[in-house]
Amino acid sequence: MTKKVVVIGGGIVGCVTSLFLSEKGYEVVLVDQSAMGQETSWAAAGILSPLLPWDYHDDVNSLCFKSTNFYYQLSERLKKDTNIDPEWIESGMLIHDVQEEAHAINWCKKNHVEIQRIEKDRKTCLLLPRVAQIRNPRLLKALKVYLVQNHVAIIEHEKIKPIKDSTHLVCNLQTESGLNLEADQYVITAGAWSSYVLNEVDKPKIKPIRGQLIQYPMIQEKLLHILYSDDFYLVQRQDGIVLGGSTTEDVGFDKGVTEDAKNYLQHKAESLMPDLKKYNIQNQWSGLRPGSEGNVPIIEKHPNYDNVYLNIGHYRYGLTMAPQAAERIVNLITQDG
């Protein structure tokens, strides 16, 4: 008999999890409290790599690097089947003002990550040529079409209430409008809001961390690579627009944007690429990262419920990690039968 899974949260993590579940033959219902794919996964910059991989936990890198091939293939599939191009580009990332050059190069050698040392304006930069980027708002738009084509039922504008079951099995989940959702298994992929769904009132495991980005209009100059310096990056899309980010702010669920952040990001952007001084900032937005200890996501069965699975807390690299994180959680679900 076909098993039914309800996935809560239609960001990149929920979308890829739903896709893999449907490919394994599950009946999948994906629920979102707003329009799916419009929260943090939409707000991100779309860089498919940790910024300085050698600064991160092995598990973060393992999830990121094992995911890299997936996006190229997915992008090709989405172009063909949905006519939406998510603009996967292997642009590489050029790191300026390298702090620990020898450590970075040794780490890359040890982990089989390609790296090149480049002299630019008499300064040493490091190039990670295999780093790719994707235009995440288009990726999410295409995924929505693709999931429907692959028989995933999408329910939007329904907010799941906190889990309250007193037994080891959750029988159903309710939405604030009174909809009852019954399934064999449930997967929580609610990003920064996951602790609310999990009813973690006293000690939330997942904490929202706001990130703001600025956008320059289509510029004439071509950025050959993603540029990175001192926790700041510039990414150029195929049509020439440039994004600069980002901030990391512990301000709760406030999704506002601030003048201070705009000035800070503009200063960083124009120091890294002085040509940007010719252009006005066109847009500014923010997203709430699902903050977790050390950036390490929680991908496991719920400790108290036998049919609830967690795929949460992907913090700064949820786009990058989503494929491998989804594979891990889907493996756990299929092992449990």
Ligand SMILES: Cc1cc2nc3c(=O)[nH]c(=O)nc-3n(C[C@H](O)[C@H](O)[C@H](O)COP(=O)(O)OP(=O)(O)OC[C@H]3O[C@@H](n4cnc5c(N)ncnc54)[C@H](O)[C@@H]3O)c2cc1C
């Ligand atoms: C400024 C910025 C730049 C970033 N840049 C990058 C980058 O370049 N590369 C990278 O890999 N990562 C980046 N990230 C991080 C990345 O965006 C996140 O890690 C990732 O989007 C998390 O995905 P998610 O699916 O868990 O969350 P989300 O995309 O936020 O999705 C969660 C979904 O759950 C829904 N939801 C919440 N509560 C409920 C409920 N009660 N009922 C129903 N639905 C609910 C929400 O509406 C939302 O759609 C960036 C983040 C920010 C803020």
